[in-house]
Amino acid sequence: MPDTLPPETPLLVTLRVNEHDHPLALDPRTTLLDALREHLGLTGTKVGCNHGTCGACTVHIDGRRQLACLVLAAAAQGRDIRTIEGLSDADGALHPMQAAFVAHDALQCGYCTPGQIMSAVACVTEGHTRTDAEIREYMSGNLCRCGAYPNIVAAVRDVAQQKAA
Amino acid sequence: MQPFTYARPASLTEAFTLAQQPGAALLAGGTTMVDLMRGDLTAPSSIVDIGHLNELAAFDTSGPVLRFGALARMADVAEDATLLSAYPALAESLQLAASQQLRNAATVGGNMLQRTRCVYFRDGVSACNKRVPGSGCSALDGITRDMALFATSEKCIATYPGDWGNALAAFDTSVEVSSASGTRTIPFAELHVAYGDDPAVETTLRRGEIITAILVQATPAGRCSTYLKVRDRQSYAYAVVSATVALEMQGDVVQSARVSLGGVATKPWRSHAAEAALTGVTLNEQTALAAGHAGFADARPLAENGFKIELGARAVARAALVASKRI
Numbered sequence: 001m002p003d004t005l006p007p008e009t010p011l012l013v014t015l016r017v018n019e020h021d022h023p024l025a026l027d028p029r030t031t032l033l034d035a036l037r038e039h040l041g042l043t044g045t046k047v048g049c050n051h052g053t054c055g056a057c058t059v060h061i062d063g064r065r066q067l068a069c070l071v072l073a074a075a076a077q078g079r080d081i082r083t084i085e086g087l088s089d090a091d092g093a094l095h096p097m098q099a100a101f102v103a104h105d106a107l108q109c110g111y112c113t114p115g116q117i118m119s120a121v122a123c124v125t126e127g128h129t130r131t132d133a134e135i136r137e138y139m140s141g142n143l144c145r146c147g148a149y150p151n152i153v154a155a156v157r158d159v160a161q162q163k164a165a
Numbered sequence: 166m167q168p169f170t171y172a173r174p175a176s177l178t179e180a181f182t183l184a185q186q187p188g189a190a191l192l193a194g195g196t197t198m199v200d201l202m203r204g205d206l207t208a209p210s211s212i213v214d215i216g217h218l219n220e221l222a223a224f225d226t227s228g229p230v231l232r233f234g235a236l237a238r239m240a241d242v243a244e245d246a247t248l249l250s251a252y253p254a255l256a257e258s259l260q261l262a263a264s265q266q267l268r269n270a271a272t273v274g275g276n277m278l279q280r281t282r283c284v285y286f287r288d289g290v291s292a293c294n295k296r297v298p299g300s301g302c303s304a305l306d307g308i309t310r311d312m313a314l315f316a317t318s319e320k321c322i323a324t325y326p327g328d329w330g331n332a333l334a335a336f337d338t339s340v341e342v343s344s345a346s347g348t349r350t351i352p353f354a355e356l357h358v359a360y361g362d363d364p365a366v367e368t369t370l371r372r373g374e375i376i377t378a379i380l381v382q383a384t385p386a387g388r389c390s391t392y393l394k395v396r397d398r399q400s401y402a403y404a405v406v407s408a409t410v411a412l413e414m415q416g417d418v419v420q421s422a423r424v425s426l427g428g429v430a431t432k433p434w435r436s437h438a439a440e441a442a443l444t445g446v447t448l449n450e451q452t453a454l455a456a457g458h459a460g461f462a463d464a465r466p467l468a469e470n471g472f473k474i475e476l477g478a479r480a481v482a483r484a485a486l487v488a489s490k491r492i
Contacts, residue, residue, distance in 0.1 A: 028171040028212070031199065052200055055266060064269040070199045071270065074171045075192065075214050119266065126265070131410055140263020140400035
C-alpha cells in the first residue's frame with residue numbers, strides 16, 4: 001500500500017515534456033515547475049510568485065494552459081506537457097506568437113514573457129480573441145510588472161488575425 | 166511543504182479506501198491544495214490524487230436537475246452553451262473567477278471548498294483560530310476591510326471567497342457525497358458551516374467522504390439571472406462584494422426572487438430578506454435598492470468594512486435590474 005511507505009521515498013514518475021518521455025525519481029512534494037527547471041534543466045518556464053497569481057510558470061498540459069507551480073509533478077504523469085522550449089520548430093524557427101512578441105516589442109525585462117507567450121498561444125487556440133477587451137480579460141492571469149500590456153495585446157491580436165486570414 | 170505520501174487510486178472505490186485514512190487529503194485540480202500545503206497551512210500525511218478519475222468529470226445541464234460532476238473543470242462549465250443561456254449567473258460566476266490557467270485546472274467540486282483569503286490566516290504567523298485553534302484572531306484588531314459582516318463570531322471573521330459557491334447558494338443546490346460506507350446528499354446551505362467554537366471546521370463533510378457531484382434544480386428563474394462581481398481591479402481578483410440575483414418576472418412585477426451575497430459572509434450567503442423585499446414589487450431603481458438594503462439589514466459591520474453595506478446593496482440593485490431584462 002502506498003500509504004505505508006515513508007514519505008521520503010522517491011516517487012518514480014515519467015513526465016512527457018515536449019514530446020519526450022523523462023523518467024524521474026522525485027520527492028512527492030516536487031511541483032511540475034520544479035521538475036521542469038531543477039530536474040530537466042528546462043529553465044524557460046519561470047518561477048514568479050510560486051503561488052498561482054502571476055502566470056510566469058504557464059505551460060500547456062494536454063493542450064490547455066495551466067500553472068506549473070500548482071501542479072504536483074506526480075499528478076502530471078501521463079499528461080502531454082509543452083513548455084516554451086517546445087514551441088519553436090525543430091529547425092529553430094520561431095512560433096508565430098514568439099515572432100509577434102518580437103515584432104510588437106511586447107516585453108521589456110522579459111521575465112514574464114515565456115508565461116505570456118504560452119498563455120497567448122492558448123488564448124488564440126481557445127478563440128478568446130474576438131475583441132481587445134476579451135484578449136485583456138483572458139490574458140489577465142499573466143502579470144507584467146514592466147507594463148508591456150498594450151503591446152502584448154497587439155501581438156495576440158496580430159496572431160489571431162493571421163490565423164483567421 | 167511537509168512530507169506526504171502520494172497515492173493515485175485507479176478507481177473511485179480505491180479512492181474511498183485511501184481517503185478514509187487519518188491524515189489523508191484529496192487532490193483534484195490542486196490550485197488551492199498545493200498552495201495551502203506549500204504555505205504549511207495544511208499538512209496532510211497522505212495525498213489521494215483523484216484528479217484523473219474521468220468518471221467524475223462529466224456534466225449535464227439539460228435535464229430537470231443540472232448535474233455537475235465534481236471534477237468538471239471550471240473553464241469547461243463556464244462555456245457550456247446551455248448554462249450561458251439558461252443560467253447565466255452560474256456561468257458568469259465561473260468566468261469572473263480566477264484566471265483561465267486556474268479555471269483549466271480547478272474543478273467545480275474543489276472550488277466550492279476553497280479556503281478564505283484572510284491575510285491573517287494565509288500569512289502563517291498571525292494568531293488565527295482557523296489555522297491554530299485557540300490561538301486567537303489577529304483580524305479582530307487588525308485590518309478589517311476584507312472581513313465578513315454576516316455569520317461572524319468572536320473567534321473568526323474571515324470571508325468565504327468563492328464566486329461559484331456564492332452563486333450556487335441562490336439556487337436549489339445540493340451536493341452528492343460518497344464514501345466507502347455509502348452515498349448521501351447534502352443541501353448546499355448545510356455544506357458550509359458558520360464559524361462557531363472551532364473556525365477550523367468549515368464544512369459538514371466527514372472523513373473519507375468525496376464530493377461526487379453538484380446538483381441544481383432546474384428553474385425558469387435561471388434564465389433571468391446574473392452574477393455581479395465588484396473587485397478592486399477589473400479582472401482576476403476576489404470579490405469585494407458580489408450579488409447573484411435570479412428572478413421570475415411578469416411584466417415589471419417580480420413573481421419570485423433568489424438572491425445571494427458574496428464577499429460579505431463567512432459562508433455562501435443566501436439573502437431571504439432581499440428575496441422577500443423583491444417578491445411582488447414592481448421593479449425599478451428604488452425598489453431594487455430597497456431590496457439591496459433589506460439584504461444588509463442584519464449586517465454586523467466592523468471598523469473598516471461598513472462600506473460594503475451600501476456597495477453590496479447597490480450591487481444587489483444593479484444585479485436585479487440586469488437580471489430582469491434577460492427574458
